[in-house]
Structure formats: C-alpha cells, structure tokens
Amino acid sequence: MAKSTPTLQHDNELMRRVHRELIDEYDEELEMEREDWEHVEAGQPARPVEDDTSRASRNRYFKELFRLQGELVKMHDWIVESGHRMVILFEGRDAAGKGGAIKRITQRLNPRVARVTALPAPSSREKTQWYFQRYIAHLPAAGEMVLFDRSWYNRAGVERVMGFCSDAEYEEFFRTVPEFEKMLVRSGIQVIKYWFSIPDEEQEFRFRCRINDPLKQWKLSPMDLESRKRWELYTKAKEVMFERTHIPEAPWWVVQGADKKKGRLNCIAHLLSQVKYSEVERPTIKLPPRVHHPDYQREPIPAEMIVPEIY
Template sequence: MKEHDLALDAAAFAERQRRFEEDLIDAYDEELEMEVDDRIIDGADGLTAEAREARKHYFRELFRLQGELVKLQDWIVHTGHRLVVIFEGRDAAGKGGAIKRITQRLNPRVCRVAALPAPNNRERTQWYFQRYTQHLPAGGEMVLFDRSWYNRAGVERVMNFCSDAEYEEFFRSVPEFEKMLARSGIQIVKYWFSITDEEQEIRFQNRILDPLKQWKLSPMDLESRRRWEAYTQAKEVMLHRSHIPEAPWWVVQAVDKKRARLNCIHHLLSQVPYHEIDHPPVALPDRVYNTEYIRQPVPASMIVPEIY
C-alpha cells in the first residue's frame, strides 16, 4: 500500500512539474509574441548565429531584471513608498514598449499606468496640473506616466495648443510642483527616450506598412514628423528648464529598442533603495470535500466553441 501511495505521489509530483514547465514555456512564448515585431531576419534562413545569441542575452537579462522589479514591488508595498516614473519622448521612441516590460510581471494594483487623453473642455479650465494629481500614487504604489504634465512643454508648445503665457507659467510652476511632491514623500524619476531622425522615419514607415500597427499612427503623429526640429528645440528647453535635483531628467538612448528597455529598467532599479522582503512560506491548504454537494452541469449553449 505504501509503495502504491509513493508511486501515486511521484506521479502527481511529475505531473505538477510538467504543468509548471508548460506554464513557464507559455510565459516565454508570451515574450516571444511581444518581440515578433523586433526580429531582424537575415535572408531566408532567419536569424544569424550572432543575432540569436544577442536575443538570448536580451531575454536572460530581461527576465532577471523583471525578477528585480518584483522585489522592488514587494519593497514598495512593505514600506509604503510612493514612486512616480515619467516617460517622455518623440512618437515611436519606444516608451510604450519599455512600460510594457516593466509592468508585465507586476501587480496592476501596485503598479499602475497613467496614459491620459487630450483634456476635455472642463479640464482645460482647471489648474493645469489638476487632472494629473488624481493619478499620483498612494502609499505602496508606483505610477508610470506614459506622457505626463510635460505635454505642455512638448506637443502643446509645438502644436500651438497653449499660449506663450501658459507656456512660461508652466516652467515657473513645474519645479515648485515637483519639489512639493518630493517634500510630501513622492519620488519622481523622469526619462526622455531619445531616437534619431532616421530611426523615427523607419518606425513610422513600418507602422504604415504593418496593418497591426497602423492604429498607432494619428494625424498628430504625422504632423510631429514634419515638425521634427520644433520638437527638438522644445525638448532642449524642457530638459534645461525642468532638470532639478528633486526630479532630474535621465536620457535613454533608444535607437536600439532592446538595449533601451534593459538600460531603463536597470537604471530605474538603481534609483530606489529597495531590498528583498522576506515572506513566510506559502502552504496550499487541503481542499474541503462536501459529500452533499452535487456539481451542476453547465448548459451546452453557454460553452465557447472549441475552434482551436
């Protein structure tokens, strides 16, 4: 009887191990699916040996850094830390891709993304920073701003959506606003993703040709391409006038998407004094069986057809 039980335990363990490995492979597949658009195909034979090795290195480092992000998340929850990370840059600079890799393994209740649309008529009459403040983190949270209040220094300036007076008032206010947030205990990390003129053109052309990416192109994006130099000038002014010790700017070289993601995550981790938080071991409780319970069948009309 004991040998039989041991055999059953071994079989159950092997099955659990197989399912665990399957789940792990599924996670890898998810990463691969996200990376399909970044592949460099070398003729009909696919990736070169050098490209394959670089790809393996990228995934190894990405998974390692994402593990550190989980530790950072635990530390933020444990300490009640409040963290704001701002992502700015030209259209197609890779901000969204970096944000996806940061948030991919994290709890969305702890790590939130704020990507605000253009202000509505009511919001245009509010204090400029008002619609952003409601997205600031509470204790134990981190918020990633996919574009932020620096819209006024960038797109609003270039596209003439704000007056000269509003523009100047922004630069008078934003250092004090961020100093106030820092004094209240909110840590601010600001990233500018930098790409070249040539790289943005290539990425825009790829979006035009790829039906799965065409939705990313808006009339505003196309107009921003025409006004490249105006955006450059606005960016230079922004970095100069809002780079303060309490909330400094950091420039991510983003022509190579993969390196930009790894460098950004590595740097972000270096900005927070986190450490691994010990957790008590987790024990799965035994399932409770009730002999009086009879499971009811699900009507066939409610079952999703198994097409695949």
C-alpha cells in the same frame, strides 16, 4: 509520513505541467517580442531570423530582461512593504520606445501596485482647471508606483509645438513645474523623469514599419504625422524643457533609444539603481487541500452556453 508512490507520481506530473505552462507562457511572450527582431517587407510573411549572431544577441537580451524583471519584482515587493511612493515619467518623441519600456517594466508586476497612466487630450472642462489638476488624481498612495506614459510635460512639448497653449500658459508652466515637483518630493513621492531619445532616421523607419503593419497602424495618429514634419521645433522645445526643468530634486535622465532592446534594458537597470530596495522575506506558501462535501453535486452547463471549440 512518507508520501505513497501514486501521490509522488501525481505531484511530479503536476510540477511537470507547471513547468510546461511556464515555458509556454514565456514562449508566447517571446513570440510577441519577435516583431522587434524581424524586418518584414510589406505584404510578405514574417521570417524568423536565423543568423547565429542575431540569435545569440536575442538570447542575451531575454536572459538579461528576465533577470532585471526578477529584480523589479523584488523592488515592487519592497515598495508595498515599505509604503514607498514613486512617480516615473516617460517622455520622448513618437515611436521613441516609451511604451515598450513601460510594458517590460510592468509585465510581471501587480497592476494594482504598478499603475500605468496615459491620459487622453483634456476635456473642455479640464481645459478650464488648473493645468496640473487632472494629473494629481493619479498620484500614488503608500505602496504604489505610477508610470506616466506622457505627463504634465505635454505642455512643454506637443502643446507648445502645435500651438495648443498660449505663450502666457507656456511661461506659467515653467514657473510652476519645478515647485510642483519639489512639493511632490517634499511630501515623500520619489519623482523619476526619463526622456527617450532617437535619431531622425530611426523615427522615420519606425513610422514606415507602422504604416506597413496593419496591426500597428492604429499607433499612427494625424498628430504623429504632423509632429514628424516639425522635428526641429520639437528638438528646440525639448532643449528648453531640459534647461528649465532639470532640477536636483527631479532631474531628467536620457535613454538612448535607437536600439529598442538596449534602451529597455538600460532604462530598467537605471530605474533599479534609483531605489534603495531590499528583498522582502516571504512566508512559504502551502496550498490548502480542497474541502469535499458528500452532498455536493455540480450542475451540468447547458450546451448553448458553451463557446464552440473550433481550435
């Protein structure tokens, strides 16, 4: 039976509202991204970039980001459907872009399936456990992917450079970690390891941006500032880590992160290439009509419970 004119008008208006809502949502996300496209002097208001070249580059970035995120949703569906298990490690210097890449990867995925794990410093009890013990609890079950924002490789990096582990503990880590990762792979967990690389000058620039941005100063810890002084020691630690843990079962992949936008896109594209996923057929979703009961009556909400509408 053909729909009546009022019903068609209602459906059309509903779809227009849905489209506007989607556009508003994307606009809000674009505003969140804007900080990466502007250079703001300390104490000065943000200024939109009007240069045609910058605007075209921005448009290309978002077009490609949305396309790749669409593929991530397909991969996400396949992981759930197939029961695949995947662990993705994100390592790199402070301000190298790990968090930004993780955010864009998980932005449109179900957080119960694509979980982010960022463990704090170990507690006094955890320090007495087997080193890998606290990470094991966060490994994926069937149909899950876990993204580690820093991982067990803390021992090869910050713990080594800052003297938080002994030489014996450091050597034991390197004896254990290849076998630990091989064991994960043998059990059916795919392990992907990313190192985000940035030049010395770019890290200094990003640190200065954080120092001058009140909304980002929380990202700078005393440990970050101390690591800045020990740049060369971190470089040596990274080189040793690559040499001793770059194994066929779980190789390292280096993301060039001097340009944050390109680094994110390259990381996502590479991640997609590492999973042999296929699109999962979804049934057509039909919204059922709401059931109306003649005796239903909605109770009024007391005025003192309502949040003041100041906007």
